[in-house]
Amino acid sequence: MNEITSALLLLTPLLPLVLAFPSLRSRISYPCYIALIPAIVLFVVASIDSLSVAVELPWLLFGSGLGVNGASRWLLAMSVVIWTAAATLQQTTGNHAADNRFTVFFLLTMAGNLGAIVATDMVGFFSFSALMGYAFYGLLVGGGDKTARRTGRIYISFMIAADLLLFEVLLIAASTTSEMAFEAVRLAVSGSPSPGLYVSLALAGFALKAGFWPFHSWLPLAFRSSPPAVAVLIGGVPIAMGLLGIVRWLPLGEITLPGTGLTIQILGVAAILYAIVEGVKRAQLKLLPAYAVMCATGLFTVTLGAALADPAIWNQYGNMPYVYIVSLGFGVVVMVAVVSLLQQHRRTSAAHAQQAADSSLWIERCAGAVVRWGRETGFKTLPRLGVSWRTMAGRFLQSPVWHKALDTAENSLQRWMIAITLFLLLGIAVILAAGIFTG
Amino acid sequence: MNWDAGLPLLIVATSLFSGLAIFFLSEEHVAARTILNLGGAVLKLVLVGVMIWGVFHGHHYEARLPLLPGLDLLLRADAESMLFVVLSSGLWLLTTIYAIGYLEGSPHRSRFFGFFSLCVTATVGVALAGNLITFVFFYELLTLATYPLIVHRETEVARRAGRTYLIYTITGGALLLAGTVWLYSMSGTLEFSHRGIVAGLLDTHRVSLIVVFVMLVAGLGVKAALVPLHGWLPQAMVAPAPVSALLHAVAVVKAGAFGIVRVVDDVYGVEATTKLGVSGPLAALAGVTIIYGSLRALFQDDLKRRLAFSTVSQVSYIVLGIAIIGPIATTGGLVHLVHQGVMKITLFFCAGNLAETLGIHKVSEMNGVGRRMPWTMAAFTIGALGMIGVPPLAGFVTKWYLGVGALDAGQEWVIYILAGSSLLNAGYFLPVLYAAWFKPAPDSWPDERSFGRFETSLALLAPPVVTALLTLAVGLLASAPFSPLQWARFITKLEYIP
Numbered sequence: 001m002n003e004i005t006s007a008l009l010l011l012t013p014l015l016p017l018v019l020a021f022p023s024l025r026s027r028i029s030y031p032c033y034i035a036l037i038p039a040i041v042l043f044v045v046a047s048i049d050s051l052s053v054a055v056e057l058p059w060l061l062f063g064s065g066l067g068v069n070g071a072s073r074w075l076l077a078m079s080v081v082i083w084t085a086a087a088t089l090q091q092t093t094g095n096h097a098a099d100n101r102f103t104v105f106f107l108l109t110m111a112g113n114l115g116a117i118v119a120t121d122m123v124g125f126f127s128f129s130a131l132m133g134y135a136f137y138g139l140l141v142g143g144g145d146k147t148a149r150r151t152g153r154i155y156i157s158f159m160i161a162a163d164l165l166l167f168e169v170l171l172i173a174a175s176t177t178s179e180m181a182f183e184a185v186r187l188a189v190s191g192s193p194s195p196g197l198y199v200s201l202a203l204a205g206f207a208l209k210a211g212f213w214p215f216h217s218w219l220p221l222a223f224r225s226s227p228p229a230v231a232v233l234i235g236g237v238p239i240a241m242g243l244l245g246i247v248r249w250l251p252l253g254e255i256t257l258p259g260t261g262l263t264i265q266i267l268g269v270a271a272i273l274y275a276i277v278e279g280v281k282r283a284q285l286k287l288l289p290a291y292a293v294m295c296a297t298g299l300f301t302v303t304l305g306a307a308l309a310d311p312a313i314w315n316q317y318g319n320m321p322y323v324y325i326v327s328l329g330f331g332v333v334v335m336v337a338v339v340s341l342l343q344q345h346r347r348t349s350a351a352h353a354q355q356a357a358d359s360s361l362w363i364e365r366c367a368g369a370v371v372r373w374g375r376e377t378g379f380k381t382l383p384r385l386g387v388s389w390r391t392m393a394g395r396f397l398q399s400p401v402w403h404k405a406l407d408t409a410e411n412s413l414q415r416w417m418i419a420i421t422l423f424l425l426l427g428i429a430v431i432l433a434a435g436i437f438t439g
Numbered sequence: 440m441n442w443d444a445g446l447p448l449l450i451v452a453t454s455l456f457s458g459l460a461i462f463f464l465s466e467e468h469v470a471a472r473t474i475l476n477l478g479g480a481v482l483k484l485v486l487v488g489v490m491i492w493g494v495f496h497g498h499h500y501e502a503r504l505p506l507l508p509g510l511d512l513l514l515r516a517d518a519e520s521m522l523f524v525v526l527s528s529g530l531w532l533l534t535t536i537y538a539i540g541y542l543e544g545s546p547h548r549s550r551f552f553g554f555f556s557l558c559v560t561a562t563v564g565v566a567l568a569g570n571l572i573t574f575v576f577f578y579e580l581l582t583l584a585t586y587p588l589i590v591h592r593e594t595e596v597a598r599r600a601g602r603t604y605l606i607y608t609i610t611g612g613a614l615l616l617a618g619t620v621w622l623y624s625m626s627g628t629l630e631f632s633h634r635g636i637v638a639g640l641l642d643t644h645r646v647s648l649i650v651v652f653v654m655l656v657a658g659l660g661v662k663a664a665l666v667p668l669h670g671w672l673p674q675a676m677v678a679p680a681p682v683s684a685l686l687h688a689v690a691v692v693k694a695g696a697f698g699i700v701r702v703v704d705d706v707y708g709v710e711a712t713t714k715l716g717v718s719g720p721l722a723a724l725a726g727v728t729i730i731y732g733s734l735r736a737l738f739q740d741d742l743k744r745r746l747a748f749s750t751v752s753q754v755s756y757i758v759l760g761i762a763i764i765g766p767i768a769t770t771g772g773l774v775h776l777v778h779q780g781v782m783k784i785t786l787f788f789c790a791g792n793l794a795e796t797l798g799i800h801k802v803s804e805m806n807g808v809g810r811r812m813p814w815t816m817a818a819f820t821i822g823a824l825g826m827i828g829v830p831p832l833a834g835f836v837t838k839w840y841l842g843v844g845a846l847d848a849g850q851e852w853v854i855y856i857l858a859g860s861s862l863l864n865a866g867y868f869l870p871v872l873y874a875a876w877f878k879p880a881p882d883s884w885p886d887e888r889s890f891g892r893f894e895t896s897l898a899l900l901a902p903p904v905v906t907a908l909l910t911l912a913v914g915l916l917a918s919a920p921f922s923p924l925q926w927a928r929f930i931t932k933l934e935y936i937p
Contacts, residue, residue, distance in 0.1 A: 021817070058918055059916055059918050059919035059920075060915065060916065060918065061830075061831055061836075061914070061915065061917055061918065062839070062917060062918055063918050097810040100813075101809075101810070101876065123830070123839075126830055127830035127831040127835075130829050130830050131830075134824070134829065138876070138877075141873075141877050142877075144877065144879075149877075156869065160861075160862065160865050163829075164858050164861060164862065167828075167838070167842070167858075167861075168854065168858070170839075171839075171842040171843055171846055171854065172846075174839075174843045174846075175843060175846040175847065406735070409667075
C-alpha cells in the first residue's frame with residue numbers, strides 16, 4: 001500500500017508535467033483528463049481509510065517531501081473538480097499551434113497546482129507554486145487581445161515581485177533552521193527573536209500572488225478577458241494557493257504581533273469595502289466573481305489580522321481555513337458558470353447602469369464619487385505620469401548616445417589595456433630587480 | 440609509468456591526438472573526421488568516469504613531467520579539478536555533436552575541429568593543473584587555440600573580434616605570468632594546496648601578496664569577463680554558435696573563473712585571503728559585474744550579444760560565491776561553475792538553431808518562433824528561466840546557496856545584488872519568451888531552411904534538448920548522490936573543515 005501511495009504522490013504532479021511536453025508538437029487525446037488520474041486515485045486511496053500518507057524525497061531539491069493529510073485531501077478534491085471543469089470548458093480554436101500551446105500551459109499549471117497541494121516543505125511548495133504561477137501567465141495571455149496582454153503584464157510583474165519576496169522569506173527561514181518542512185519552520189520562526197520581518201515579507205509575497213487588495217488590479221481584467229476554461233481556474237489556482245501558502249508558511253496561532261495584526265485587519269476591511277463599492281459601481285456581470293473574490297480574500301485578511309493579534313483565535317478555527325479555501329475555489333467555479341449562463345440571456349446595458357446610478361442613495365453616490373476620484377487617480381493620472389516617466393527613462397536608456405558612451409569607454413579601455421599592462425609589468429620588473437640587487 | 444600517473448595524461452591526450460590527426464584530414468573525409476571527433480570525446484568522457492570513480496574511492500592520480508629546475512608540469516585529480524573536468528568533457532561531447540551538424544557543408548572544417556579539440560585539451564589541462572605554472576601553461580594554450588575559432592568565418596568583423604580577444608587575453612596572460620613569477624620568488628612553490636601556500640608569508644610580504652593577488656585576479660579576470668575587463672566577450676559573439684558555446688560555457692570564461700577559485704582556495708587559501716582584506720573588494724567587483732552585465736544585456740537586440748552580456752553577469756556569481764568567504768556561499772559559487780555552463784550552453788545552442796534554421800539573429804525577429812520551433816524554444820525557455828533563478832532549475836540552487844551563504848557570512852548586501860540581478864534577468868529574458876510564444880509569427884522568416892519532419896537538423900536539436908533536461912535535472916535532483924551540488928559540498932568541506 002505504501003509503495004502505491006508513494007507512487008501516486010509522485011505521479012500526481014509528475015504526470016501532467018510529462019504530458020505537457022508531447023503536447024508541444026502533437027495533440028494526444030484527452031491529456032488534461034489523463035493527467036488528473038493519479039490525483040483522483042490518490043484522493044480515493046487517502047479517503048478510504050482517512051489515511052495521512054507522506055513520502056520523503058531526500059534527493060529532491062534540498063531534501064523534499066510530498067504528502068496528503070485530512071486537510072489537504074479536500075484541497076486535492078477541489079483541484080480535481082476545478083481542473084475537470086476547466087478541461088470540459090476548454091474549446092478548440094481550430095488553430096493547432098494555439099491549441100497545443102494552451103494545452104501545454106494548462107498541464108504545466110496543473111502540475112504546479114497539484115504539486116503545491118501535496119508538497120510538505122517550503123522549498124517544494126515554492127517551486128511548484130512558481131511553476132504554477134508562470135504557466136498560468138501563459139493561460140492568461142493566451143487570448144492575445146489587448147486586455148489579456150495587459151492582464152498578463154500586471155500579473156507577471158506581481159508574480160516576479162512575489163517570488164523575490166518569498167525567496168527572501170525562504171532565506172530567512174533557512175538561516176533560522178536547517179529543516180525546511182512547514183512544521184519545523186513555523187516552530188523555528190515562532191521561537192526566533194524577531195519573526196516580524198518573516199511574517200511581513202511572507203504576507204506581502206502571498207498577497208501579491210493571490211491578488212489581495214491593493215494588488216488586485218489584474219483580477220477584474222482576468223475575469224473580463226479570460227475564456228471560461230481559464231476563469232474557473234482563478235479561484236482554485238493563484239488565489240487558493242496564495243491563501244494556502246499563508247496558512248502553511250506562517251506560524252499562525254503561535255506568535256503575537258499586535259501592530260501587524262491591526263494593520264492587516266484594517267487592510268482587510270478596506271479590501272471588503274473597496275470590493276463592495278467598486279462591484280456595485282461597475283455593475284458588470286462578468287466582473288462579479290472578481291469582486292466577490294476580493295471580498296472573500298478581504299475577509300480572510302481580517303481573520304488573519306485577528307489571529308496575529310490574538311493567537312487563540314486562530315487555534316479555535318482548526319481546519320476551517322482549509323474549508324474556506326476549498327469553498328472559495330468551488331465558489332468561483334459556480335460563479336463563473338452562472339455568469340456564463342446568465343450572459344447568454346442577458347446583456348447589461350449602459351442605460352440600465354445609468355438608471356441604477358440615478359436611483360442610488362446619496363451615501364452610495366458619495367462613495368461612488370470617492371471611488372471615481374481614486375480610480376481617476378489610480379487608473380488614469382498615475383499611469384499617465386508613469387508612462388511619461390517610463391518614456392523619458394526609456395528614451396534615455398535606449399538613446400544611442402548612452403550606448404555609444406559605454407561602447408566608447410570599453411573601446412578606450414581596450415586601447416589602454418596594453419599600455420597599462422606594459423606599465424605594470426615594467427613596475428614589477430623594477431621591483432623584482434630592486435629586490436634582487438638589494439639582496 | 441603506472442595507471443595512476445598515466446590516466447591524467449591520457450585524459451589530456453585523447454583530445455590532443457584526435458585534434459592533431461584531424462588537422463591532416465582533407466575536407467572530404469567527413470566520416471573519418473566525425474569518428475575522430477566523437478571517438479575522442481566519448482573516450483575522454485569514459486576516462487573521466489573512471490577517474491571520478493577512482494577519486495571517490497581514494498585513488499590519487501598524479502602525473503609529473505619536469506618543466507624547469509624546481510618546477511614540474513603537474514597534472515593532478517582532486518575534487519575541485521573533477522568538477523571542471525566533468526563539465527568540460529561532458530559538454531564537449533554535446534558541443535562536438537552540435538558543431539558537426541552546424542558546420543555541415545561549410546569550408547575549413549578540419550581546421551575548425553582541429554583547433555576545437557586543442558581548445559578542449561587546454562581546458563582539461565587547466566582543470567587538472569596541480570600547480571600554478573601548469574595552470575598558466577594550459578591557460579595560454581587555451582588563448583592560442585581559441586583565436587582561430589573566433590576568426591573562423593574570416594570576415595572583417597570576425598578578425599576585429601579576434602584582435603580584440605588577443606589584446607585582452609595576452610595582456611591578461613602577461614599579468615598572470617608576472618604574478619606567478621613574483622609569487623614563486625616569494626614562496627618557492629606553486630603547488631596548489633587546500634590551505635594555500637602563502638600562510639607563512641603574511642607577516643613579511645603583506646603588500647607584495649596583495650599586489651600579486653591583484654595581478655593574478657586581473658589576469659584571470661580578463662577571461663572571466665570581470666568588469667572592466669569584459670570588452671572582448673560581447674565582440675567575440677560573431678564566432679559560430681559552437682564556438683560561442685565553447686567560450687561562454689565550456690572553456691574560456693570558465694577557465695578564468697576557475698582560475699580565480701584556484702587562487703582564492705588553493706594558492707592563497709581562504710584564511711590568508713581574508714587576512715589580507717582582498718576578499719571584500721573582489722566580492723564588490725563581482726557584484727558590480729553582475730549588475731552591469733545584466734543592465735547592458737537589457738538593451739541588446741542582437742540575441743547572441745544579449746546572451747554575451749548575460750554571461751558577463753552570470754559568471755561573476757562564481758567569483759561572488761568564492762569571495763564571500765564561507766562554506767555555504769563557496770558551495771554556491773562552485774556549483775554555479777557547472778550550472779552556468781549547462782544553462783548558457785543551452786541558450787547558445789538555441790540561438791544557433793534559430794540562426795541556422797530561420798536566419799533569426801535578433802530578438803525583434805523572434806515573434807512567434809515558439810510555434811515554428813517548439814522544442815528549441817522549450818529548451819531556450821528552460822535555460823532562460825534557470826538563469827532568472829526560477830525553482831527548481833539550476834540557477835535557483837545557485838542563488839539559494841549564495842543567499843543563505845551571504846546571510847551566514849553576515850553580508851546581507853549580497854541579497855540585494857541577487858534580487859536586482861534576478862529582476863534584470865527577468866527583464867531581458869521574459870520579453871524574449873513572450874515574443875517567441877505569444878506574438879504572432881511573421882509571414883516569412885529571414886532565411887528559412889527546411890529539415891523535413893523535424894523543426895531543424897537532429898544534430899542541432901538533440902544537444903539543446905539534452906542540456907535543457909540537464910538544467911532541470913541538476914536543480915531538481917540537487918541532493919542526489921554525485922550531483923554537482925553534492926560534489927561542490929564535498930570540495931567546500933575540504934576547504935573549510937580542519
